[in-house]
Amino acid sequence: MIEINERQISLHASPRDKQEAINLVGQLLIDSHNIAPGYVNSMQQREEVSNTYLGNGIAIPHGLNEHRDLIERTGISVLQVPAGVTWNPGETARLIVGIAAKSDEHIEVLRRLTRVLSDEKQVERLAQTTNPQDIIQALTGERAPEKAATSNQPVDYEHYFDAVVTNKTGLHARPAAMFVNLAKSFKARIRVRNGERVADGKRLLSLLQIGAEHGTQIRVSAQGDDADKALKALQEALNNKLGEEEAETEQRTETASWTPRHASATINGISAAPGIVFGAVKTYVHRAAKVEDVAGDPIEEGEKLQQALDTSKKELAQLHADVSARSGASQAAIFEAHSEFLSDSSILQQTISLIYQGHSAAWSWNQAIQERVESLQQLSDPVLAGRAADLRDVGTRVQNHLTGTQQQEIHLDNHPVILVADDLAPSDTATLDPQGVLGFCTVGGGPTSHTAIIARSLGIPAIVGAGKELLNVADGSTCILDGSAGKLYLQPDDEDIEQVRQLQQQARQQEEAARAERFAPAITRDQHRVEVAANIGNVRDAQKAAEAGAEGVGLLRTEFLYLERNSAPSEEEQFAVYRDIIQTQKGQNVIIRTLDIGGDKEVSYLNLPKEDNPFLGVRGVRLCFEYPDLFIPQLRAIYRAATYGPVSIMFPMIATLEDWQKAAAIAEQVRQELNGPTIPIGIMVEVPSAVLLATHLAREIAFFSIGTNDLTQYVMAMDRGHPQLAKQADSLHPAILQMIWQTVQAAEQEGKWVGVCGGLASEVLGASILTGLGVKELSVSIPSVATIKAHIRSSSLQDMQELAKRALQCRTSAEVRGL
Template sequence: MTSVVVHAPMAGWLAPLGEVPDAAFAEGLVGDGVAIDPTEPVVRAPFDGVVVGLPASRHAVTVRSAEGVEVLIHVGLETVALNGAGFTVHAAEGAKVKAGDPLLTLDLDVIADGAKSLLSPVIVVGGGAATAIDPGRSVRAGEAILTVVIEDGAAVQGQGETLTTMVRAPLPHGLHARPAARIAACAKGFDARVTLRLGERRADAASLVALMGLGVRDGDELKLEASGRQAAEALEAVRALILSGLEEGQGHTATVVASVKAAPIIGEDGELILSGVTAAPGLVVGRAVRLRQSEIVVAEAGRGVAAETTALHQALSAVRSQIERAAAGGGAHRRAILAAHLAFLDDPGLIETAERHVAEGRGAGFAWREATRAGAALFRAMDDPRMAERADDLLDLERQVLIALSGEAAPAPVAIGPGSIVVADDLLPSQLMALDAARLAGICTVRGGPTSHVAILAAAMGVPALVAVGDGLERVEDGVLVVLDADGRQMIAAPSAARQARAQSAAAARERRRADARALAGEDCRTADGVRIEVFANLGDAAEAAPAVAGGAEGCGLLRTEFLFLERETAPDEDEQLAEYQAIADALDGRPLIVRTLDAGGDKPLPYLPTPPEENPALGLRGVRSGLHRPDILLTQLRAICRVRSRGAVAVMLPMIASVAEVRQARAMLDVAVAETGGAAPLLGVMIETPAAAMTTDRLAPAIDFISFGTNDLTQYALAMDRQNAGLAAQLDGLHPAVLRLIARSVEGAGALKWIGVCGGLASDLTAVPILIGLGVRELSATPSMVAEVKAVVRGLTLDDCRALAAEALAQDGAEAVRALAGERLAALLQPRAVGAVA
């Protein structure tokens, strides 16, 4: 074990880092250190080393010692906005310096006028653990202020050449939780230390919280640095990953919603009407159950560093085991959220911050709370509602770890009766997962947002949820009757008799339709005049297959194979893929299985499948193009599919097709896979997602066996509207006549293919179903929860009615007109309730 002494880079008052009026510095999220309130205008080198960081704004400088210790000297706070005014540079980036050499000269009057504070953090940002030497005193330049201890072997990564590169981040939604987790996972896979720099801010690439704390926005230029045995490999892997776009693969459009602060309205007969934001749709009537959680008391003083450190890591391990067990069951959404919690739990930034507090004599519980609260505050300070919602995940983990530290059993889940509507200031994901789903009718919270993990879970459970309710929810008493109208963005407490009757009638009608649909879900689906319409389910992994079949799915119309390829550093091999595909085929029990080949690129980047920088990844190397770009990965997948054994049809579906040439190349590879494996040749089809494919289906048809419309992408490409753009979400509607005309043209060109299907969002849209059938679609692949209702709608239709409706839809001016037309025609069957019908 070795140590490096850091000397004061300037004269002034030496203060503990916690006194800095900036959470990122004060809470140690940037690194350990001290702060100096300067009394002289010269910033000097803190030891012998090399200047490795000097932004154009000149307000900060980083020096690295021969041992690999890096110290950031940040002159004042919010001084980056001065754009160099008041700073004179004496040592350029890359220059070798001796302890005491001048680095910067400061015009303190100019800087003081433009700075939030002159208090200047001196932070150890890499190479070891720092301990302050007697803060709270006056120091002269050159006095020892920090001791940095380098554990044996810890300096290896910092030795040798440090490689750097610049990269402009194509991140339309910023560096939020999932992309940050991908960077961290990638960096941890190498024997190297990787850091990201954005202006004055710096983050260890292995720290999820630090990465998210950078506040990276679309187009920001990042400086990547790597040192260690695998520095070159790590640098290139992280660079390629960032250039790939790093966005999530859910096709989810975030909605930016401000908290609703509307005052409660007193309605008829004294009812209390509260407004909020829809997080999961639905209408229910039930009894309010108030969920309260008390603050867990923790002792600030510890029982010794060794004891508290052991207790902290034992608690982290216990919670990790609990989350892993919980992740073993449930749907894909639940597992994805719990995986994000595991990433936070293993975040080195959080753990190091907690350990620093323990080293200062604090108890493990106090230390963990300080670390998580600092991270949560950082997220909430960002100008991005989705990032603010990730703070709730940290607070969820805070509570779980504190319970584990207490040594007591976790509190029993809140007991709720049938038809309970949980009301709370906020609800944590773990609390929602612990509730009895069979008794939970709805959720209403003061806080939260439509993109929170609670919202995602509620939607997956089919539980109506209203969030961001402003003032007044505290006035809803436990046990009072409430109407939760998430569609109408309202909750009505103590509803009048008339309103209660209207709501109960609407809710009962909806539930009857759903119950009737579920009762007949297992029967084959035919229109009222006998036309066979196959209703399949879109699946994300093997765990979803059996429940989908139980819910009436007649096959799998889209298996998204990305679940096998994401969140890992190498592609799955052939045997691993075969095991998963075979498990799904077995669960389908002879029903058709359509496997979409890897749809990577665009919003689904992979660290082992890097793509070149693209101005618009949605138009770049994605879908089948990425497979043809890496034929080794595509051929392995095709071989695995060919080896699947099933009594039903097994099919390969190619995403993002734009030309016949792409189909022919893929067909040739499939022929090779069949010959090499000796398996049965699967059917080959394509997704119609591009206008090019829709307009040339007649040319594609001779080379394929079926088509399926990916209406989400087809809509964005037809309307030239990015489906990731929240501002365009209301206009991005697959029932736009332009999209419907492309579908009609494509069906006309498809001829007599085995399947003419839809696997995009329109297949789950009950309003769209009769129009699609009228256009010639005979297979609908919906989300599993919608299969029964889709089949029920189809059974009430006749082909002539569908064709007439489709013809009228094609003649409308826009999507709103199409929806109004279809809604009117379906009113007698579906009895749709307009938003606010219970008002």
């Protein structure tokens, strides 16, 4: 056991920088006759090739292996810096433990040090203590470290703010990495809390594991000299969605619904990227690197780990640059997040701890990664759980370097192929050449994975979640991959392939024509007009919609005004936003949906109670009734903005006639108080009761707008985002179509119109059937506007009515999609 005395510990030091800190801790080793003066230079040199910062404010500077001859006897020294000293950007060291290791006598101290690392309160106490015996006892084990106090409620730092995660897919890897990098630019310690789950704001993996989904309220707290500046910057970043742009790639024209006549079999999966292709199959199966636990010298194993991390960082930097050039910064940000995993202190701490317990670097790294992959997979949100694939991808990259395994490459034939794989990591997908890979189909994966996102950005048709039977497909056999339908057709004949060629040519021509004619109205060949509007969420969206050729706004989601703040928006603020949006549309109608949030979106200033099933709780118009101080100012702002152009109001979550009448009465009272204009007021049809009451509601409302996404979930009792149920929660199911038809019939009897603002309206087949059912307005995603308008112009109402009639006679969604 190494003996440490008080002469080897310096308290309350205040070095100007890392170099001075190393000099000071090195001098303690010189004074204790542990090292020759030249070893301090070796300690400085190591910092140039590796990072000795462990995490939680602890650094362990030590010299290079080739300079061990300068060590006179094994020992350690400790420099306490209560105010902290910058070790590397974003890393502040408060306890600097200098190590002179001539043999393995120091291992027990390092083992104890790694245990101290996991106890934030212990580190804080040691960084502030005035008694050197506290540090000696913590490192030598003469007195066990005090057990951290436990509490049912995690403690926040003194300064904090509350925020709601507004990123569409939550605080997943890319925005979380942006948060961590920003947090690291400040000296203050940052803590992020979701309920009772707490994360270190400077650690990516820690942040991912709190499961901050879309709509989740989090508390961000900070402590330190620049805490206020840090919180201000982080709050602004969260309000701007951490720089994440909504994925709005150009809508690819879908091929007409088609099934090959002579395929021998069909494998069903989930659509990940649209498009239809044919070609020979190339099978790719991951080989797992063999990891053996062969113990070696801890210092040498640590060197191996550092070299593997450094090499992996260089590779990821190059991958980031390549993807940025090919697909843009948004997709490339995935690999910035991957690089951030390599600096996660919890992974490094555990790996180092296991190394000093006698395990190899490869085995230790594998253990640390696997534990965290399993933890991520258990998160309830499928998008966040899917980030386990990202961590596994990074882990494999480092593992290959540790084991000397060559990075597995996807070797393609000298002709384009359809890639069939057990799974594709994001880094695999990013290196695919669209000239060589026509499309791909995987056993596992989901449509929100980074693999799927990259495939869409590259324009590579893709299917995921096809099941293990996929691996039985013979290498070299010819297949047709329909990414839009999520189907892989085996062994088609020449006639089938010729039809695919024709469909591909048609799709290319349609895309070009749709873009050129995007401002032309959607009038069918037999002169029936269909209004194609856009779904938007803010002023920027409104501008994009106008440029895309949208005929107004069919759904303005007003939640964006409420979820990015600590207090409700004022009437004046809302008025200004609504006015600006209306003015972008230059006389075309804007349908404003009133506030639609519930217990699933925790809003700090509302203190909404947690509900067991928030989708069946106080949400939508029900919440507005409970909070008139939110509802009335919003209505006042809408009526005031209505003087700047055509506006309609739409109430969400109307389930009963009483709901409608109460909401309409409140709106009328507000209108009269303002002497505002009379404007159309309609409702969202998204719960079955509204459909069943449609004949009564139609006598009073101005219009219906059907939200097919929620209507599908409520009718089918299936979450459309559920990884196991996603295939079944299809808005083209006959049960949903019957609901839509019933609503249209009720509306037409009273001379009212029906629109659809759900995802079904953005599908070509869906748009045809909806129009045939009598829907007058299709409100679609912005990238879909030109495609849907062009499709309507190329169709006849009579044909679409016949299609809708046949769809209503179908028994399954598969039969509908087969029409």
